[in-house]
Each structure stands twice: as C-alpha cells, then as structure tokens.
Amino acid sequence: MSEFKIDGAKIRKMSEEFKVGEDLILLLHKAYCRFSPSIQGRFLAHIMRGMESYIRTLTKNDRFIIICEPYKAGEFSQGQKQAISCYYPSRTTIRSNDKRNSSFIINYNSNLPEKELRDYIAHEIGHIFLAIMKKSRAGDWNSAGVPDTEPLSSIFGIFTMSEKNDFYANYDVSARNHASWQEMFDSFLKIHQGL
Numbered sequence: 001m002s003e004f005k006i007d008g009a010k011i012r013k014m015s016e017e018f019k020v021g022e023d024l025i026l027l028l029h030k031a032y033c034r035f036s037p038s039i040q041g042r043f044l045a046h047i048m049r050g051m052e053s054y055i056r057t058l059t060k061n062d063r064f065i066i067i068c069e070p071y072k073a074g075e076f077s078q079g080q081k082q083a084i085s086c087y088y089p090s091r092t093t094i095r096s097n098d099k100r101n102s103s104f105i106i107n108y109n110s111n112l113p114e115k116e117l118r119d120y121i122a123h124e125i126g127h128i129f130l131a132i133m134k135k136s137r138a139g140d141w142n143s144a145g146v147p148d149t150e151p152l153s154s155i156f157g158i159f160t161m162s163e164k165n166d167f168y169a170n171y172d173v174s175a176r177n178h179a180s181w182q183e184m185f186d187s188f189l190k191i192h193q194g195l
C-alpha cells in the first residue's frame with residue numbers, strides 16, 4: 001500500500017507534533033473521508049471546485065464560490081503570510097450586491113515554488129472546510145469544542161495532499177510531488193509554525 005496512506009502511526013505523529021488530540025484528528029478524518037470521494041483523481045484546482053460544490057450542497061446555497069488568486073502587485077510584502085483566506089458568508093456584500101452570494105477568497109504569494117504553494121492552498125481550503133463543518137454541524141461534527149482554526153487546517157491539508165501526492169506520482173511531475181510523506185508533513189509543520 002502507498003506510503004501516503006493515512007494510518008494510526010501518522011495520526012499519532014500529527015497529534016504529537018501539532019499538539020492536538022488524536023480524537024479530534026480522527027473526527028476530522030472521518031469528515032474528510034465523506035468529502036474525499038468528490039475529489040478522487042483530481043488536480044488541486046479541481047479539489048477547489050469539488051469543495052465548492054460540496055459546500056453548495058451542505059449550505060444549500062448555489063451562489064457560493066471559491067476564488068483563488070495571487071496577491072496583487074504591492075499587496076504582498078516581507079513578513080506577510082505566504083497565503084491568507086477569508087470566508088464571506090451570504091448577506092455580506094463582496095463583489096456583488098446579491099445577498100445570496102457567499103465566497104471564500106484565497107490570496108497567495110505567486111513566487112512560491114509550486115510544491116509549497118499547493119500545500120499552502122490545501123491548508124487554506126482546510127479553513128473553509130472547518131468553518132462550514134462547524135456551521136452546518138454536518139454528520140457527527142459537534143460545533144461545541146471543535147476548533148475551526150489551527151492546527152486542524154494543516155491536518156486537513158495533510159489528508160488532502162496525502163491523497164494527491166499519490167495521484168500526481170502517476171504523472172511523474174516531480175516539481176509538484178513530495179518525495180516522501182515525511183517531507184510533506186514537514187512542509188505543513190512549517191506552514192503551521194509560520195502562523
């Protein structure tokens with residue numbers, strides 16, 4: 001079986017290094033696995049579209065969109081986060097006056113190497129997933145006591161990229177791939193520590 005498969009040892013490692021309970025990680029993994037079939041065999045761009053339609057269904061709002069774009073010239077400066085995101089629930093007006101509109105906007109430093117950029121984006125997608133799970137109380141997700149912030153978004157990112165790395169490996173795109181699960185794990189730990 002693939003070395004990128006999430007197993008008990010990996011869950012324990014995430015719990016230790018990110019200092020979050022195994023029970024919480026398992027709960028997130030269970031929620032992730034419900035979302036996962038909608039992204040199988042897809043590139044990261046498609047994961048965003050998969051997440052978009054998953055959230056449209058969960059929130060019953062077909063006006064929800066995910067926008068992912070680089071910082072505009074002059075917006076990114078030294079010491080700033082490599083990527084940021086913000087969720088705009090419906091009834092906030094952003095780029096439109098339609099009150100049903102809802103969006104999640106990710107901005108990133110376009111100078112990041114692709115491999116790292118993918119991890120940052122996966123981390124940010126984790127934030128919208130957590131926010132929506134909390135809001136919708138989907139499945140057995142209990143909003144009381146389940147944080148929707150760090151480090152769970154990194155752990156969501158690890159789940160996503162563990163699955164994707166396997167997929168990209170079939171395309172032999174080494175610039176996009178992590179050579180090992182450990183290398184990918186370290187990348188997410190670095191993102192987490194930079195926050």
Ligand SMILES: [Zn+2]
Nearest residue numbers: 123150153195
């Ligand atoms: Zn974050």
